[in-house]
Amino acid sequence: xxxxxxxxxxxxxxxxxxxxxxxxxxxxxxxxxxxxxxxxxxxxxxxxxxxxxxxxxxxxxxxxxxxxxxxxxxxxxxxxxxxxxxxxxxxxxxxxxxxxxxxxxxxxxxxxxxxxxxxxxxxxxxxxxxxxxxxxxxxxxxxxxxxxxxxxxxxxxxxxxxxxxxxxxxxxxxxxxxxxxxxxxxxxxxxxxxxxxxxxxxxxxxxxxxxxxxxxxxxxxxxxxxxxxxxxxxxxxxxxxxxxxxxxxxxxxxxxxxxxxxxxxxxxxxxxxxxxxxxxxxxxxxxxxxxxxxxxxxxxxxxxxxxxxxx
Amino acid sequence: xxxxxxxxxxxxxxxxxxxxxxxxxxxxxxxxxxxxxxxxxxxxxxxxxxxxxxxxxxxxxxxxxxxxxxxxxxxxxxxxxxxxxxxxxxxxxxxxxxxxxxxxxxxxxxxxxxxxxxxxxxxxxxxxxxxxxxxxxxxxxxxxxxxxxxxxxxxxxxxxxxxxxxxxxxxxxxxxxxxxxxxxxxxxxxxxxxxxxxxxxxxxxxxxxxxxxxxxxxxxxxxxxxxxxxxxxxxxxxxxxxxxxxxxxxxxxxxxxxxxxxxxxxxxxxxxxxxxxxxxxxxxxxxxxxxxxxxxxxxxxxxxxxxxxxx
Numbered sequence: 001x002x003x004x005x006x007x008x009x010x011x012x013x014x015x016x017x018x019x020x021x022x023x024x025x026x027x028x029x030x031x032x033x034x035x036x037x038x039x040x041x042x043x044x045x046x047x048x049x050x051x052x053x054x055x056x057x058x059x060x061x062x063x064x065x066x067x068x069x070x071x072x073x074x075x076x077x078x079x080x081x082x083x084x085x086x087x088x089x090x091x092x093x094x095x096x097x098x099x100x101x102x103x104x105x106x107x108x109x110x111x112x113x114x115x116x117x118x119x120x121x122x123x124x125x126x127x128x129x130x131x132x133x134x135x136x137x138x139x140x141x142x143x144x145x146x147x148x149x150x151x152x153x154x155x156x157x158x159x160x161x162x163x164x165x166x167x168x169x170x171x172x173x174x175x176x177x178x179x180x181x182x183x184x185x186x187x188x189x190x191x192x193x194x195x196x197x198x199x200x201x202x203x204x205x206x207x208x209x210x211x212x213x214x215x216x217x218x219x220x221x222x223x224x225x226x227x228x229x230x231x232x233x234x235x236x237x238x239x240x241x242x243x244x245x246x247x248x249x250x251x252x253x254x255x256x257x258x259x260x261x262x263x264x265x266x267x268x269x270x271x272x273x274x275x276x277x278x279x280x281x282x283x284x285x286x287x288x289x290x291x292x293x294x295x296x297x298x299x300x301x302x303x304x305x306x307x308x309x310x311x
Numbered sequence: 312x313x314x315x316x317x318x319x320x321x322x323x324x325x326x327x328x329x330x331x332x333x334x335x336x337x338x339x340x341x342x343x344x345x346x347x348x349x350x351x352x353x354x355x356x357x358x359x360x361x362x363x364x365x366x367x368x369x370x371x372x373x374x375x376x377x378x379x380x381x382x383x384x385x386x387x388x389x390x391x392x393x394x395x396x397x398x399x400x401x402x403x404x405x406x407x408x409x410x411x412x413x414x415x416x417x418x419x420x421x422x423x424x425x426x427x428x429x430x431x432x433x434x435x436x437x438x439x440x441x442x443x444x445x446x447x448x449x450x451x452x453x454x455x456x457x458x459x460x461x462x463x464x465x466x467x468x469x470x471x472x473x474x475x476x477x478x479x480x481x482x483x484x485x486x487x488x489x490x491x492x493x494x495x496x497x498x499x500x501x502x503x504x505x506x507x508x509x510x511x512x513x514x515x516x517x518x519x520x521x522x523x524x525x526x527x528x529x530x531x532x533x534x535x536x537x538x539x540x541x542x543x544x545x546x547x548x549x550x551x552x553x554x555x556x557x558x559x560x561x562x563x564x565x566x567x568x569x570x571x572x573x574x575x576x577x578x579x580x581x582x583x584x585x586x587x588x589x590x591x592x593x594x595x596x597x598x599x600x601x602x603x604x605x606x607x608x609x610x611x612x613x614x615x616x617x618x619x620x621x622x
Binding site: 235 | 429451452457458459461486488489490491492494495496498499500501502503504505506507508509510513514517518519520521523524525526527528529530531532533534535536537538539540541542543545546547548551552553554557560561562563564565566567568569570571573575576577579582583585586589590593595598601602605608609611612615618619
């Protein structure tokens, strides 16, 4: 049975998901209340597919594009979908309404997955008749360049909904991980936050410039982390693995943990100082070009990594 | 005037530094008290150079090898060196003795740089007649594959010693950063520690498997961090840069910061559980092969990154 994808919301994330599923050969219906947004979406998708083709990551643009249908009527868009990716506003009340509407038009066993980066599934699905087929499938932006997807069920979510979502993401060439219990920020943003909190303190307290801090990661930590992750990295960094590593470096990291004060690393003054250094290096007018550069680098990195067997 | 490099200690780090400087065309004298260690070092260096050549990262192995001289007499090894990289034991008393001996044989303006990953320069150089030419130049292992070097002066270190070291590292194709004030763990290990502390808590508390946590970084966070660093990443992740980003995500990261308890993320039981999952995926007998795989991946990534202009 073919997986038919319904996507609710044709903004940045909805469009990117459409590319992910259509690239993998799946029929996609992209729904939005606003017809103008749908027209813009089709153009943006065409452009992104052209970029992917130019980077050698897809054969042609017409085949995936032909699999994407747009619709501004929820019922006709979602009735035959077997998996629905919700990309609505980051607002609990809005999501509760959206899921009530989705339940009214979607088949009973259709998985309803939210792209939310911050709201636990239980908060907007517990009122439903069938919360067991609801969960979070949180992408990194843009998901067609960064494959990680955090699959985060609620206490009410069924195992089969989780399994079907994990399998679908693998079919779609994404890299799904399972968040076993609901937690604020899921896994990725908690790890990012822990590093950023320390980074902002080191910058604020005058130990390092923002540029040198970025160098520390891009010319140091980030190289191994881009193909191994932090736990395998430390497992390979001591003769006898992680326990050995923990005995050598645990005391230092424990001290780093304890040295953190209660101060707020995100205080406006700190962000203003960081912004000043960043804008000296990259004026606001240059942000868009640098974002395009970032995406070209991500595409080139993806092409590079394809030359290795998955591990 | 040519920079003549003296390296004290022919262990893992000393050998790797010899490759870095010889690869950049500099004459290197590698000193060790133990002649057997020196013989082993020359063989290990030959092998590493062959690996670099095979990866297309160096033209030939003989030229760099011909620039590396080994010596087991400190005075004859170090008298004509203009920069000395100390790779002795990670022990304050041992380093104090080593620096006393180096001061006795090295020219007055020769920079004395320590490879220490954990000891502030002031702790083993304040007793010297000329502490102003002493500092830490902390590499990541192996420095010929991971270019970051943390240059960490003591309060007594002169600006010219810092400048000469930063310039030397650039000539040697490394990526130096300046640690402006002495701090435990410098910058790289504090950032790594902050992420690992959160990672171990998430693993310990059952939110995620070790394998999925590594996937979160290698298929998510680590991709952008391998060429941008974390601060540029967030600067490009909000329409108006870091301040805008901080207003959107600061509250989440602040909560992550406050949710950390006083518990020890490196408790033996946590490491034992992590070790169990790691050993199921990779038995201890397989660690060496996986380390060789890691180095091949690092070499391939380095070759990939060379195709881009530095940024």
